[in-house]
Amino acid sequence: MLKLTLIAATVATGLASAPSAAYADDWGCEVLMCSMSNNPTWPGVPSCIAPMTRLINAMNSAWLFNPFRWPTCEGANATVPQRSNYPECPEGSDSIALSDLSPGCINRTNQETVVLEQRERPWFFDIALDDGTTTRHWFSLAR
Secondary structure: OHHHHHHHHHHHHHHHHOOHHHOOOOHHHHHHHHHOOEOOEHHHOHHHHHHHHHHHHHHHOOEOOEOOOOOOOOOOOEOOOEEOOOOOOOOOEEEEEOOOOOEEEEEOOOOOEEEOOOOOOOEEEEEEOOOOOEEEEEEOOOO
8 A cells, every 4th residue: 555655646746746738638647547546446436437438438449540549647657558468477387378278377397287367457557666666556447
């Protein structure tokens, strides 16, 4: 909880110190703050419904000549969100497709296989903190 508070403070500080002309649209900052909400997650925060619904609609309406681009939040030191549906295989294992085509891992030593479970929160972004460290935050776009 303390780490989330520190991250939110970092984002808020970045917003407060940036010139207002750079923020013709704060949608990216709203998306960032809403995606950081954990308890409750963004669907449980009334002020997050509109910006996150707008995000999901924009993602769903993208096409070849109108590609989707994540909204950004200048000054927040956050990367563009990425998606990783499954965790990485443990060290000493390689990723494989199992017989039912589900993703899995095979241990190089004993050939034991493990099925990878899909993440509940498959989206993530990294935030660079003032002390030089980076923290990764996972989130879901499920309503």
